[in-house]
Amino acid sequence: xxxxxxxxxxxxxxxxxxxxxxxxxxxxxxxxxxxxxxxxxxxxxxxxxxxxxxxxxxxxxxxxxxxxxxxxxxxxxxxxxxxxxxxxxxxxxxxxxxxxxxxxxxxxxxxxxxxxxxxxxxxxxxxxxxxxxxxxxxxxxxxxxxxxxxxxxxxxxxxxxx
Amino acid sequence: xxxxxxxxxxxxxxxxxxxxxxxxxxxxxxxxxxxxxxxxxxxxxxxxxxxxxxxxxxxxxxxxxxxxxxxxxxxxxxxxxxxxxxxxxxxxxxxxxxxxxxxxxxxxxxxxxxxxxxxxxxxxxxxxxxxxxxxxxxxxxxxxxxxxxxxxxxxxxxxxxx
DNA sequence: GTCAAATCATTACAAGCTAGAACGATTCTC
DNA sequence: GAGAATCGTTCTAGCTTGTAATGATTTGAC
Numbered sequence: 001x002x003x004x005x006x007x008x009x010x011x012x013x014x015x016x017x018x019x020x021x022x023x024x025x026x027x028x029x030x031x032x033x034x035x036x037x038x039x040x041x042x043x044x045x046x047x048x049x050x051x052x053x054x055x056x057x058x059x060x061x062x063x064x065x066x067x068x069x070x071x072x073x074x075x076x077x078x079x080x081x082x083x084x085x086x087x088x089x090x091x092x093x094x095x096x097x098x099x100x101x102x103x104x105x106x107x108x109x110x111x112x113x114x115x116x117x118x119x120x121x122x123x124x125x126x127x128x129x130x131x132x133x134x135x136x137x138x139x140x141x142x143x144x145x146x147x148x149x150x151x152x153x154x155x156x157x158x159x160x161x162x
Numbered sequence: 163x164x165x166x167x168x169x170x171x172x173x174x175x176x177x178x179x180x181x182x183x184x185x186x187x188x189x190x191x192x193x194x195x196x197x198x199x200x201x202x203x204x205x206x207x208x209x210x211x212x213x214x215x216x217x218x219x220x221x222x223x224x225x226x227x228x229x230x231x232x233x234x235x236x237x238x239x240x241x242x243x244x245x246x247x248x249x250x251x252x253x254x255x256x257x258x259x260x261x262x263x264x265x266x267x268x269x270x271x272x273x274x275x276x277x278x279x280x281x282x283x284x285x286x287x288x289x290x291x292x293x294x295x296x297x298x299x300x301x302x303x304x305x306x307x308x309x310x311x312x313x314x315x316x317x318x319x320x321x322x323x324x
Numbered sequence: 325g326t327c328a329a330a331t332c333a334t335t336a337c338a339a340g341c342t343a344g345a346a347c348g349a350t351t352c353t354c
Numbered sequence: 355g356a357g358a359a360t361c362g363t364t365c366t367a368g369c370t371t372g373t374a375a376t377g378a379t380t381t382g383a384c
Contacts (some may be wrong), residue, residue: 017285019191021304024318026188098361123179129310142183148291156186260332
């Protein structure tokens with residue numbers, strides 16, 4: 001778990017601003033999610049890669065690196081780890097033998113289903129303070145912020161290793 | 163700026179869950195805030211320390227480390243940087259000369275006012291998609307989540323260096 | 325009243341992670 | 355067919371961070 005000094009006591013006055021609360025809760029949510037998938041022996045980056053492969057099977061590592069915003073050299077080690085565990089596999093493209101197209105194995109698909117379960121549990125735990133209507137309201141507000149801020153749906157910068 | 167692989171394509175179905183949106187937007191907000199205070203030659207940890215000192219002047223470094231959740235050895239370098247720039251000062255406690263009580267200088271207080279301005283601008287930019295009523299709704303929902311999740315008001319784990 | 329244990333700040337050290345450049349293999353372009 | 359470009363990989367250097375040892379000072383026990 002990551003521990004570091006950070007912004008403290010936001011703009012004094014009417015309590016913390018929305019941006020501070022978003023950063024605080026966002027970091028908390030990411031940390032808790034990392035704990036949960038840690039029970040599946042996965043790190044957040046590994047989970048992100050699994051999901052990206054599932055969303056678009058057959059992509060090259062270069063393309064994935066571009067989408068995920070990570071240097072290609074980092075993907076190599078990540079793919080190695082998942083490959084060794086039999087979750088993804090590299091297939092050489094016969095048409096262009098430079099490329100390694102990535103696919104999920106059946107074990108990878110099975111694990112991804114469990115990740116989805118964990119994600120729902122996580123979501124429910126984070127929003128425990130809110131009823132269904134309030135959760136819908138929150139989701140709508142957040143979606144509008146994410147859209148206006150130009151955030152790529154489904155991608156966000158990573159936090160830390162586990 | 164930090165770039166790393168992360169969770170992608172959250173629980174398929176009715177779009178991303180709230181927890182994912184929170185993590186995504188939170189990381190984005192933290193990154194943008196880091197950029198803004200970077201214009202003042204400050205990193206997020208430095209800003210956090212300045213605010214913590216302002217909130218409770220005269221604290222020992224040990225006490226601050228405990229509040230901020232950082233190892234004391236890290237605080238030393240942090241305080242050094244701020245001390246060299248004349249923003250905080252260490253005063254030996256005459257009653258217990260082991261302790262270094264920390265205080266803001268007038269320059270530190272002046273800078274803190276500018277940080278507060280930056281914080282307000284930042285908050286406004288992040289919530290640009292929402293009108294005043296919606297911002298109040300969002301703030302209220304977030305505050306309830308933060309409270310229910312047991313988050314210490316004004317403190318959150320740090321992201322990264324600038 | 326003195327000596328051992330505890331506390332605080334600091335320094336030294338080691339380990340981990342990351343980004344970027346350099347490197348073979350392969351393919352595209354002219 | 356030759357040179358430039360692309361892809362995956364490896365290597366390396368830099369940085370950040372946490373833990374452990376150090377020195378000064380205080381507290382508590384006897």
